[in-house]
Amino acid sequence: MRRRIVLFVNVSLDGYFEGPDHDLSWHQVDDEVHTHFNRELARMGGFVSGRRTHELMASFWPTADQDPAADGPMAEFAGIWRAMPKTVFSRTLDHADWNTTIVREVTPETVAALTAGPGGDLSLSGAELAESFLALDLIDEFRIYVHPVVLGRGTLLFRPIDHSVPLTLTDTHRFTNGVTLLHYARGGPSPLD
Incomplete structure (x- = not known):
């Protein structure tokens, strides 16, 4: 059984991953x-970005957890992030610390090698990388966290691709602050299967 690629991403209501100048405020x-992110991400077998x-x-x-002002969930995530493969x-990074492996190209072969490894599913993040994975139809689940804001401009999460990607809505969750999780799974077999 291979590990699944799960995209975790925050977006504005109008589909932006980040505002102008990489703004995430x-x-x-x-x-x-x-706390929800921590629970979900701690179960993953690795972070892919x-x-x-x-x-x-x-x-x-x-x-982050060394800052006396860091609250419980922030301090907890620092430990999760450090420990996670x-x-x-x-194509440009020569060295990375913190239990990190560098891979040069997104290809079905490099992703198949990742998903064949031991451990839990893999958390995918980053709009440009997600675009590369989506173009090759290599994302198994989409966990889209829609924030109640319209940005009007910035970096779109999904730019046009040459094919459709059928999905099945598996779950939704509304948080008390208005953020809404839309959880989708791929509607058909993966090229990696």
Whole structure:
């Protein structure tokens, strides 16, 4: 049984992954949402991201729990992030710390090698990397966290692709702050199966 690729992503109501200049200040991740993320991500077998997302995470999470102001869910996620095996797809990165493996290209073969490894499913993050995985139809589940904000501009999560991707809605959840989880699974077999 292979590991599944699960996209975890926050988006605005109008489909933006980030605002102008990579702004993420509009994310409404309170303790309830963060605790949910921790529970879901701790069960994963690894984090898969692109260079920019990995460098953003590596600039904050390794020591986030050392800040006296860090609350419970933030401090907890710092430990989850440090311990989790990480794969970063990058053509330019030469070295990465924190239990990280660098892979140069997104191909069905490189992703098949990842999913054949031991452990739980793999958490995919980053809009550009998700676009590459989606173009090759390599995402098994989509966990889209829609935040109650219209940004109007920024980086769209999904840009046009050459094929449709049939999905099945498996779950929804509304958090008290208005963030809504839309959980979809692929509607057909994966090219990796």
